[in-house]
Amino acid sequence: MPELPEVETTRRGLAPHAEGARVVAVHVREFRLRWPVPPDLAPNLAGQRILSLKRRAKYLLLVTGAGTLMVHLGMSGSLRVVPSGTVPARHDHVDLELDSGVCLRFNDPRRFGSLHWLEGAQCRHPLLDHLGPEPLSPGFDGDYLYRMARGRRSTVKAFIMDGAVVVGVGNIYAAESLFLAGIAPHRQAGRVSAARYRRLAAEIRRVLAAAIAQGGTTLRDFVGGDGKPGYFAQQLWVYGRGGQPCKVCGARLRERRIAQRSSVYCVACQH
DNA sequence: CCCGATTCCTGTAGGC
DNA sequence: TGCCTACAGGAATCGG
Numbered sequence: 001m002p003e004l005p006e007v008e009t010t011r012r013g014l015a016p017h018a019e020g021a022r023v024v025a026v027h028v029r030e031f032r033l034r035w036p037v038p039p040d041l042a043p044n045l046a047g048q049r050i051l052s053l054k055r056r057a058k059y060l061l062l063v064t065g066a067g068t069l070m071v072h073l074g075m076s077g078s079l080r081v082v083p084s085g086t087v088p089a090r091h092d093h094v095d096l097e098l099d100s101g102v103c104l105r106f107n108d109p110r111r112f113g114s115l116h117w118l119e120g121a122q123c124r125h126p127l128l129d130h131l132g133p134e135p136l137s138p139g140f141d142g143d144y145l146y147r148m149a150r151g152r153r154s155t156v157k158a159f160i161m162d163g164a165v166v167v168g169v170g171n172i173y174a175a176e177s178l179f180l181a182g183i184a185p186h187r188q189a190g191r192v193s194a195a196r197y198r199r200l201a202a203e204i205r206r207v208l209a210a211a212i213a214q215g216g217t218t219l220r221d222f223v224g225g226d227g228k229p230g231y232f233a234q235q236l237w238v239y240g241r242g243g244q245p246c247k248v249c250g251a252r253l254r255e256r257r258i259a260q261r262s263s264v265y266c267v268a269c270q271h
Numbered sequence: 272c273c274c275g276a277t278t279c280c281t282g283t284a285g286g287c
Numbered sequence: 288t289g290c291c292t293a294c295a296g297g298a299a300t301c302g303g
Contacts, residue, residue: 001296034279034297058297075296076281091281110280112297127299154274163298171296219295260276261296277301285293 002073004135004168005211006222006230007058010079013225014104015053017081018062021098022049030093034074034114037094041117045069045096056123057131057167067119070127074112080105080227132166135204140166142198149197152189158259159189160204169204171261172217175239177203184270185263186256210235238264 002010026042038044048064055061060079062069071079081102088095094106094115106113118125133139148165149156159165161174169177178185180203183196192200211217216230219240223229233240237247242255246266255264 003297034299072297074280074298108280109282110296112280152273158274161297259274262294274303275301276303278299279297281295283294286291287289 001075001170001172001219002058002077002222003170003173003217004058005173005208005214005232006216006224007055007060007073007168008212009216009224009230010073011053011055011060011225014060014079014081015225017098017100017102017225018050018053018104020050021100021102023047023064023096024099025095025097027095027097028093029088029095030091030111033093033108033111034072035116037115038117041069041115044117044119050098054123056128057134057163058170059128061123063123067117068123070116070118070125071106072114074108074110074114076110077106077108077113078223080107080223080225082227130164132162132164135166135168135201135208140201140205142194142201145197145201146192146194149189149192154189155185155258156183156187156189156192156200157185157261157263160200161259161261166204168208171263172219172236172239173204173207173211175264176207176237179238179265179270180207182270185258185265187271238266240264 023045026045028037031037048066050062052063060071082105084101084103091109092105092107096104157174160169181200211232214232217232218229241253242264244253246253249268251266251268253264254267
């Protein structure tokens with residue numbers, strides 16, 4: 001499922017095809033996504049040149065002279081390059097035909113993804129207004145996490161998955177970074193020390209960077225902009241490994257639900 | 272403000 | 288083999 005590394009992988013794969021190209025046609029076959037596709041998306045976007053392809057949190061931003069197309073991949077979405085004229089398959093909901101002879105194709109079986117049109121030069125949208133810092137930016141560190149956690153009684157796992165605290169950390173990378181930092185996911189956020197938050201911030205950055213370097217994590221269906229899967233899944237320490245032995249100490253990994261999400265951790269390595 | 276529960280959706284896996 | 292159910296999850300929204 002696309003978290004920050006998968007969205008960044010998609011951005012990097014698409015950028016060489018998208019940046020500088022002109023959108024010659026927009027085909028919307030399914031308007032019912034997480035939010036309805038804007039009815040005037042096609043007339044707004046058609047004819048525009050893509051100036052840059054950016055990312056904020058898990059959103060892709062296709063910046064044009066007239067406005068910006070904002071895309072969220074939800075949990076099963078992908079945006080990839082296919083040759084123009086490729087026959088659409090099931091769940092291929094939106095196509096952007098480019099003048100370079102390729103098509104940017106949005107596919108999303110579960111339709112948790114969304115497309116938004118941001119009018120004009122401003123890259124602002126209500127969904128972007130209350131997002132926390134990028135985890136790979138200088139503004140994100142252990143001291144920041146420690147300050148934000150003051151008085152928080154929810155679990156540290158829910159805390160780092162909260163987009164108002166830090167963006168891009170979903171269930172996979174939350175589980176992995178908490179394991180690497182030696183912190184039990186169910187611990188109260190307000191009861192984690194500053195020193196341990198410094199370790200956690202470092203592990204979040206490290207695991208995200210490593211996953212990006214591997215092209216993201218493909219569990220079932222994630223593919224990047226070039227249609228290829230990511231290879232980070234083979235490096236997962238705990239996610240999806242409930243009941244199996246810890247790769248560090250051999251203890252049986254425990255699985256339980258925390259913040260409505262399945263959470264795997266090592267009772268021996270995480271406290 | 273903070274937090275937990277609910278909600279959207281479909282493919283897949285497990286049970287019988 | 289086939290049907291049924293449970294489960295997966297990003298994140299907005301709502302109720303307490």
